[in-house]
Amino acid sequence: MPFTPSTTPESVRRVACVGAGVIGGGWVAHFLARGYDVTAWDPAEDAEDKLRRLVSAAWPALEQLGLADGASPDRLTVAPTLAAAVADADFVQESAPEKLELKRSLLAELDAATPPGVVIASSTSGYPMTDMQTTATAPSRLVVGHPFNPPYLIPLVEVVGGTHTDPAAVAWASRFYDLAGKSVITMDRELPGFIANRLQEALWREALHMVANGEATVEDIDASITEGPGLRWAFMGPCLTFALAGGEGGMAHMLDHFGPSLKSPWTRLEAPELDRALRDAMVDGCATAAGDRSYADLVAERDQGVINVLRATGRLPQPTPHPSHSPQPAHPTASARLPLPLRLSPIPLFRQVVQEDWIDYNGHLSEAYYVLVFGFATDALMDASGLGAGYRARTGRSLYTVEAHVRYLDEVPRGSQLAVRTTVLGVAAKKLRVLHEMYRCDPAGEPSGDPVATEELFTLHVDQRQGCAVPFPDATRDLLAAAVAPSPEWAGHGIRPVGA
Ligand SMILES: NC(=O)c1ccc[n+]([C@@H]2O[C@H](COP(=O)([O-])OP(=O)(O)OC[C@H]3O[C@@H](n4cnc5c(N)ncnc54)[C@H](O)[C@@H]3O)[C@@H](O)[C@H]2O)c1
Missing domain, CATH: 3.10.129.10 (Hotdog Thioesterase)
Incomplete structure (x- = not known):
């Protein structure tokens, strides 16, 4: 059944958040700060108290980020039932525990209770929507909207549909999240762990291997990131950062120079074959990411970025007056x-x-x-x-x-x-x-x-x-x-x- 939206992303007024724990509560705080009416539902007895505490604790940070006109914690309603929570919703964000059977039945229940034409997004950390939408009657409106904790501070949300999702629903959700102040990556295919968690997971697994083999301590591993590459990743991704490691020759020189070390056992994760197509994809991708910025521009941006991060984290004193x-x-x-x-x-x-x-x-x-x-x-x-x-x-x-x-x-x-x-x-x-x-x-x-x-x-x-x-x-x-x-x-x- 094709997806026909009941409203435009621009007209959304009320968001329903189903499941109000760490992530659901974070979404509630985010949507309230962006000026939406929010209705939440969570089956836990103490859920409302916990949720209101989470929102109060997050509010000073949200004030610093800047509130939308009319934004207020008072615009939160906690509904007595799931059906009441979604009855008037223009968008639904599901954030229940990460259990496949629970997600399947909950998404089917939400699908039955939510007015037609309303997109329902799941915060799942890793299940493909194809595996979760199996029992819903209108699976075309079910998408993944994967946030990062806390959703009110970390901008990224990864959006992707399942086999039975209408691409129009994915596009609608991406546009809505964008209007709601998120940084959106829209994926055109399902990938376990999406993008960011796959990258985090690769690093995490190698860290576990190193600890298991006595190759590094937990402290060494954390310091190797916070005192090393982590300082750059807050403002420049790993690909562009590596392109700068190739000097003025950029990613092309970087791959020609360091490509052979992909065969070395630097990690347990096997490297792909660095053939011409992969080399060109990396070089072209970095050129696109750099845009009009020259090598000198990027170096200046990186250097200033690292100084800013060092200062912001108190590792570099504030500059003395000139x-x-x-x-x-x-x-x-x-x-x-x-x-x-x-x-x-x-x-x-x-x-x-x-x-x-x-x-x-x-x-x-x-x-x-x-x-x-x-x-x-x-x-x-x-x-x-x-x-x-x-x-x-x-x-x-x-x-x-x-x-x-x-x-x-x-x-x-x-x-x-x-x-x-x-x-x-x-x-x-x-x-x-x-x-x-x-x-x-x-x-x-x-x-x-x-x-x-x-x-x-x-x-x-x-x-x-x-x-x-x-x-x-x-x-x-x-x-x-x-x-x-x-x-x-x-x-x-x-x-x-x-x-x-
Ligand atoms: N914690 C993270 O860092 C993180 C990051 C991104 C995505 N996620 C995803 O967000 C979702 C929620 O994770 P969390 O960390 O907030 O878990 P959590 O345990 O903090 O919260 C889950 C909430 O769901 C409620 N709940 C239980 N059964 C429910 C049901 N049938 N219907 C609705 N709500 C129900 C619980 O009472 C609880 O308040 C998961 O899918 C998780 O994978 C988590």
Whole structure:
């Protein structure tokens, strides 16, 4: 029976989550944060309490990620029966225990209870849908939507149908997950373990072999990943990473150079024959993945990525303020153009990699995106001064920009790493003036050369609920006041002096 959707992925309002343990609860939190109404059902007696605890515990992280308009834990309903949970659903996510017989009968029950034309997705970690859809009456709408724990933080979902699934249902589910903020991989064939779990499993089995044979300790194995390749995998996959190991010759050189070692017993997993077709598939695949990025671009991206991961995980100290914050400016030409108050500030340097879709038809950073990057730097300043996402959500208070003066000083080519150094120019009870200076980074991730742009910003601390400016919290005002770089030199460069 072909699948005829009852609604478009764009029109989904209510999601039913059936099975509300670790994964089902994680899905509930994710869908709530994306602004959906969620109905959950789980047969366990204490399921509702556990689920609400999971959602509450996840909510601060979800706030940091950014909530959709109207998103609220209050939009969760726990249904008394499976039938009640799915009766009004526009999409169903099944996350019951990983037991084949249970999945088979549960999917058949869900199929019978869910309105026709509604896609039902299973979170299964490894069963092919073909094996699970055997007893359903309308198997064409059953798909796998395999998440990673926790589904509200890890973006990936792998989507695939079974023999009796209509490809239209797979396409519908992929589009829906995409709209719901997931990173979707749509597979065109069933593969036990899908993609990511096969890769994880290969590594896991080799780790078990090494421990079983006394070849490495558990500690060695974990350190070999967290101190080694794992640092790169968060932002660049293993294929592109290996292509860089081939230097400017890329994947072709890498395979020609290291290909023969595929015959060596480096792992218990047998390597495929590296014939011409496989070599070309790898080389072409890496070229596609690299897109317009040159070897130098990719190296710069990798280097900055590793530095970012090392910093984010506390293994590298935050950068010390650049010498240009000392009384002797390190960039005389920049300071000649605009004398600035140069003094040590505790405000951290904000870093940003230029995104591909920020590039205009001239191959450089588009005008509006300079301002976007400065906006991110202002967010970082808020985070650093106690006005972060948690404060904003709790109080409804935030910084509002009322005046900005941007100078575009130089082009920013694609692939650039940017750093924004922020100097506090002045702070009063409700007002704050800052100067952002944007630099391109050297390969070590440090700002280099003259600023490519500056933004002078006058902001007010506003209470949205009261609709007016209000005083900063004392701690924030003290912190910002301590960072102020008092100097008459900046006066007259685009920002009015701010009164007390
Ligand atoms: N845990 C992971 O890391 C992970 C990752 C990806 C996918 N998955 C998959 O997600 C699914 C759920 O795994 P989990 O880790 O959340 O397990 P879990 O044990 O934490 O949760 C399972 C929940 O299902 C409920 N349940 C039991 N019988 C049920 C039924 N007949 N109908 C509906 N619910 C029922 C249980 O009460 C429990 O709350 C499995 O298919 C698993 O393979 C798990």
